[in-house]
Amino acid sequence: MSQHKLLINQNPIPKQFSFKVTLFVFLLMASGQLFAQKELSPRQTYPDLFEKVQLARIYPDGKSFVDAIPKKDPSAIMAAYDAQKKLATFNLKNFVAENFSMPENHNAVYQSDINAGIEKHLDTLWTVLKRNPDTVSNFKTSLLPLPHPYIVPGGRFREIYYWDSYFTMLGLQKAGKTKIMKDMIDNFAYLINQYGFIPNGNRSYYLTRSQPPFFAAMVQLLTQNNTYAKLADYKDVLEKEYNFWMKGAAQLKNGTAINHSVKLTDGTLLNRYYDAGDVPREESYREDFEAAKLTKQQPAVFLRNVRSAAESGWDFSSRWFADGKNISQIITTDLLPVDLNTLMYNLEIAIAAANQQAGNKVKAVLFYARAAKRKTAILKYFWNTDLNFFTDYNWKTKSLSNQFTLAASFPLYFKLATPAQVKLVAEKIEKDFLKAGGLITTLTTSKEQWDAPNAWAPLQYISIKGLHHYGFDKLADDITSRWINQNIAVFEETGKLMEKYNVVETNSKGGGGEYPLQDGFGWTNGVLLKLMKDK
Numbered sequence: 120m121s122q123h124k125l126l127i128n129q130n131p132i133p134k135q136f137s138f139k140v141t142l143f144v145f146l147l148m149a150s151g152q153l154f155a156q157k158e159l160s161p162r163q164t165y166p167d168l169f170e171k172v173q174l175a176r177i178y179p180d181g182k183s184f185v186d187a188i189p190k191k192d193p194s195a196i197m198a199a200y201d202a203q204k205k206l207a208t209f210n211l212k213n214f215v216a217e218n219f220s221m222p223e224n225h226n227a228v229y230q231s232d233i234n235a236g237i238e239k240h241l242d243t244l245w246t247v248l249k250r251n252p253d254t255v256s257n258f259k260t261s262l263l264p265l266p267h268p269y270i271v272p273g274g275r276f277r278e279i280y281y282w283d284s285y286f287t288m289l290g291l292q293k294a295g296k297t298k299i300m301k302d303m304i305d306n307f308a309y310l311i312n313q314y315g316f317i318p319n320g321n322r323s324y325y326l327t328r329s330q331p332p333f334f335a336a337m338v339q340l341l342t343q344n345n346t347y348a349k350l351a352d353y354k355d356v357l358e359k360e361y362n363f364w365m366k367g368a369a370q371l372k373n374g375t376a377i378n379h380s381v382k383l384t385d386g387t388l389l390n391r392y393y394d395a396g397d398v399p400r401e402e403s404y405r406e407d408f409e410a411a412k413l414t415k416q417q418p419a420v421f422l423r424n425v426r427s428a429a430e431s432g433w434d435f436s437s438r439w440f441a442d443g444k445n446i447s448q449i450i451t452t453d454l455l456p457v458d459l460n461t462l463m464y465n466l467e468i469a470i471a472a473a474n475q476q477a478g479n480k481v482k483a484v485l486f487y488a489r490a491a492k493r494k495t496a497i498l499k500y501f502w503n504t505d506l507n508f509f510t511d512y513n514w515k516t517k518s519l520s521n522q523f524t525l526a527a528s529f530p531l532y533f534k535l536a537t538p539a540q541v542k543l544v545a546e547k548i549e550k551d552f553l554k555a556g557g558l559i560t561t562l563t564t565s566k567e568q569w570d571a572p573n574a575w576a577p578l579q580y581i582s583i584k585g586l587h588h589y590g591f592d593k594l595a596d597d598i599t600s601r602w603i604n605q606n607i608a609v610f611e612e613t614g615k616l617m618e619k620y621n622v623v624e625t626n627s628k629g630g631g632g633e634y635p636l637q638d639g640f641g642w643t644n645g646v647l648l649k650l651m652k653d654k
Contacts, residue, residue, distance in 0.1 A: 158263060158323040158326065159259070159323060160185075160261065160323040160324040160326070160401055161184065161185045161187075161261055161323070161324060161401055162324070162398075162401050162404075164193050164197075164259065165193065165196070165197060165200075166197075167200075167204075168196075168197065168200045168204075169184070169401070169404075170404070171211055172184050172211065172215055173401075173404035173405050173408075174404070174405055174408065175211060175212075176405055177211065177212050177215055178221075180275060181401075181402055181403050181404055181405055181406065182275050182402040182403075183221060183222070183275075184215070184219070185261050185322070185324050185401050185402050186222040186260070186261060186262075186277060186322070187215075187219040187220065187221060187222060187260075188219065188220045188221075188222060188260050189218060189219055189259065189260065190217075190218055190219060190220060191218065192259075193259055196218045199214075199218070200214065222277055223277075229243075229247045230614075231243070231610075231614035231615065232614075233610065233611055233614045237606075237607055237610055237647075237651075238648075238651075240610065240614075240616070241290065241294070241616075241644050241647065241648050242294065244273075244616075244639070244644055245270065245291070245294065245296060245299075245644075247273075247639075248270045248271050248272070248273055248639060248641060248644075249268060249269070249270055249299070250268065250269055250270070250271055250279075251268055252264075252265060252266055252267055252268060253265050253266075253321075261322045261323045261324055262278060262321060262322060262323075263310070263318070263321040263322060263323060263326075264321075265279065265306040265309065265310075265321055266305070266306065266309055267302035267303070267305050267306050267309075268299055268302050268303075269284075269299070269302060269303045269306055270284070270287050270291070270299065270303065270641055271639075271641065272287075272618070272639050272640055272641035272642065273618075273638060273639015273640045273641060274618070274638055274639050274640070276320070276639070276641075278320040278321045278322055279303065279306060279320060279321050280319065280320045280330070280641075281307070281317050281318070281319060281320065281329060281330035281331070281333065281334075282330045282331040282333045282432050282577070283577075283641050283642045284303055284307070284333075284337065284641070285333035285336055285337050285340070285577075286576060286577045286580060286641070286642035286645045286646050287303075287641040287642055287644065287645040288300045288303065288304075288337060288340060288341075288645060289340070289580070289645045289646060289648075289649040290644050290645030290646065290647070290648035290649055291645065292340065292649075293648050293649050293652045293653075294648060297341070297346065297347055298347075300340075300341060301341055301347050301348065303337075304334075304337050304338060304341055304353075306321075307334055307337070307356075308353060308356045311334075311356045311359050311360055311363075312356065312359070314326065315359060315362075315363055316329050316359075316360060316363035316364075317329055317330070317332075317334060317360065319429065319430065322402075324400075324401040324402060327394050327395040327396035327426065328392075328394040328395065328396070328426060328427070328429065328430040329363070329364075329430055330430060330431075330432050331431065331432050331458065331459060331462055332360060332364060332459075332462045332463065332466055333462065334356075334357070334360055334466075335357055335360075335462075335465050335466040335468075335469035335470075336462075336465060336469075338350060338353045338357065338469065339465075339469060349476060350469065350472055350473045350476050351473050351474075351476040351477040353473065354470070354473035354474060354476075354477055357466065357469055357470050357473055358470055360466065361466055361467070361470060363379075364379045364380075364390055364463060364466075365379070365380055365388075365390075366378045366379070366380070367380060368380035368382070368388055371388075373385070373386055376391065376452075376514070378393055378395075379391060379392070379393045381455060381514050383500075383514060384517075387492075387496045387499075387500070388496075389455045389460050389463075389493070389496060389500070389512075389514075390455065390459050390460055390463050391427075391451075391452055391453075391454060391455050391456065391459070391514070392427040392428070392430040392431045392451055392452070392456065392459060393423075393427050393430070393452055394423055394426030394427045394429065394430050396422070396423070396426050397418075397419035397420070397422050397423040397426070398419075398422055399411070399422060400425070400426055400429060407422060407425055410425070410446060410447070413447050414446075414447040414448070414449075415447070416447075416449075421447075421449065423452060424439070424449040424450060424451040424452055425446070425449060425451075427451040427452050428449060428451045431451065431456060431459070433560075433569040434568075434569070435449075435567045435568070435569060436524070436560065436561060436567050436568075436569035436570055437522065437561060437563040437565050437567060437570050438511065438520070438522050438524050438526070438561060438569070439451045439454065443521075443522060443563060444563075444565070446567075450513070453513050453514065453515045453516075454511045454512070454513055454514075454520065455500065455501075455511060455512040455513075455514050456511050456526060457497070457501040457509045457510065457511055457512075457526050457527065457529060457530065458526040458529040460493065460496070460497055460501070461497060461529040461530050461532075461533050461535060462529070462533075463493060464490050464493045464494055464497065464533060464535065465533050467486050467487075467489045467490035467493060468486075468487070468490045470482075470486045471483045471484075471485075471486035471487040471489075471490060474486065494535055497530060497535055498535070498536075498537070498540075500512045500519075501519075501530070502540060503519045503520075503521075505519075505521075506519075506521065506523065507543040507544075507547070508523055508527050508543065508544060508547055509526070509527035509529075509530055509536070509540075509544065510522060510523070510524070510527070511524075511526070522561065522563070523547070523551070523552075523561060523562040524560065524561045524562075525548075525552065525558060525559075525560055525561070525578040525581070525582055527544055527547075528544070528548075528578065528581045528582040528585045528586075529581060529585070530585075531544065531581075531582075531585025531586060531588060531589060532581045532582075532584055532585040532588070534588055536589075538589060541585075541586075541589040541591070545586060545589075545591045545594055548582065548586075548594070549594050553594075553597070553598065553601075554572070554574075554601075554622045554623045555601065555605075555622060555623065555625050556574065556601055556602065556604070556605030556620055556621070556622030556623075556625045557574045557579050557598060557601050557602040557605055557620070557622040558574055558578065558579055558582055558598055558602075558622070559571040559572055559573070559574055559622060559623065560573055560574060560575060560578060568619060568629070571623065572621045572622060572623035572624065572627075572629075573619045573620065573621060573622075573629045574602075574605075574619065574620050574621075574622040574629075575618075575619050575620075575642075576602075576642045576643045576645070576646035576647070577642055577646065579598065579602045579646060579650075580646045580649070580650070582595075582598065583595045583598050583599055583602075583650070586598075596654075599650050599654060601622070602622075602647075602650065603647065603650055603651060603654070605620055605622060605625055606620070606643065606647050608625065613638075615638035616638065616639065616640050616643045616644055616647065617629060617638055617640055617643060618638070618639070618640045618643065
């Protein structure tokens with residue numbers, strides 16, 4: 120299924136290694152310090168060629184080349200490149216065109232029928248966005264094969280995405296498509312068993328990071344009626360994912376961090392986003408390469424912060440910037456995100472319930488206790504008494520962020536917040552976040568896509584359901600109506616459902632980010648159908 124090579128710093132070891140270097144590698148292996156990875160990413164597969172293609176912007180979208188399909192074996196392509204690259208007649212663009220095919224854009228061949236209505240459109244899109252189980256091609260691509268069918272977001276996003284899929288599943292469940300919902304969950308279980316975690320998406324270049332841990336919520340959604348499975352069926356993979364997010368935590372001293380875990384000075388354990396890499400993201404290589412020139416941070420520190428923000432799913436937002444304005448001051452790994460820790464609380468609850476169902480009372484008690492401890496910590500460290508709002512916590516400066524974001528809705532969604540807190544959060548949401556087409560993501564207007572004036576389906580749903588949990592039905596229903604109306608209005612004008620929306624100027628499209636506005640769109644479809652059916 121995959122090539123196997125030893126890697127140091129994620130680069131292939133040259134064939135011409137001397138005996139001394141080979142001995143050094145052996146010693147590294149013996150000490151457990153060598154980074155071994157089965158699947159090579161495009162940067163590892165095509166050294167030098169990859170960098171040249173991405174920096175020259177042979178394709179307008181940096182994701183095109185990392186998803187490209189080689190027309191021959193990668194080793195043959197590299198041999199041809201090495202032989203030709205120094206020739207005066209060498210043309211990089213022509214070479215790439217001769218040796219690679221662009222990935223298929225399934226959306227491009229689909230034409231919607233506006234007159235058939237929104238529900239017919241949604242029903243058809245499940246077929247358009249469906250992918251069959253992957254087979255291994257003769258030539259290596261970046262795609263990580265999955266054993267079951269799945270739904271992709273659409274547009275440039277040709278693979279399954281982790282946190283997107285939870286919101287897509289909300290619609291699949293309402294559409295009665297529980298089988299593919301289970302297939303997707305089983306694909307994620309497969310990824311956990313294969314790699315120890317769920318990557319950002321099923322691509323080799325995503326193997327350094329995950330995304331917001333919604334797997335437990337997916338399993339809870341699937342098993343709530345015990346029709347297709349029981350929570351206990353996923354006990355082991357839930358625990359494996361937990362171990363990924365908590366790796367190294369047991370050895371931490373107070374006031375230190377490792378990987379995704381942070382131990383505060385009082386001994387409290389919480390989590391942060393943390394990408395294992397510190398080089399430019401392969402799918403946005405040129406953007407990261409150029410951005411690293413404009414920061415005063417060390418390149419490796421800056422790039423890890425950028426990559427870790429990508430793990431959050433909020434790539435990018437003023438939420439992660441020290442000054443609230445500029446990506447050059449990104450400090451993702453210094454921040455403990457309120458939404459991540461709320462999701463970790465739910466993961467601990469799910470593991471406890473799965474073990475209780477399986478008859479392991481000792482482990483159930485252990486994880487219920489961990490969840491209770493985390494709940495106490497969330498209410499202590501993330502409630503900002505100055506702002507009367509949930510905000511992120513900077514573990515290095517021991518201070519709360521002053522950024523207002525819809526991440527504050529997560530404690531409501533998972534029923535962690537006190538009624539008094541929810542009242543204050545609801546008042547702020549209604550006063551400052553609620554716009555003509557729904558809820559803006561933050562109160563900062565910027566060029567970043569996870570800021571105002573943009574709005575995103577997952578955050579609408581989390582906020583709406585969170586408010587319903589505490590009886591703020593009138594506000595929740597108002598948000599629901601505005602969001603549904605915005606989605607339908609754009610559909611009736613364009614025949615498309617979008618990745619994000621401008622809810623301030625509803626006649627304008629959502630903007631910002633590193634790529635054009637995408638249509639499809641998995642999580643928009645799922646949330647829209649769920650809200651329409653539940654209304």
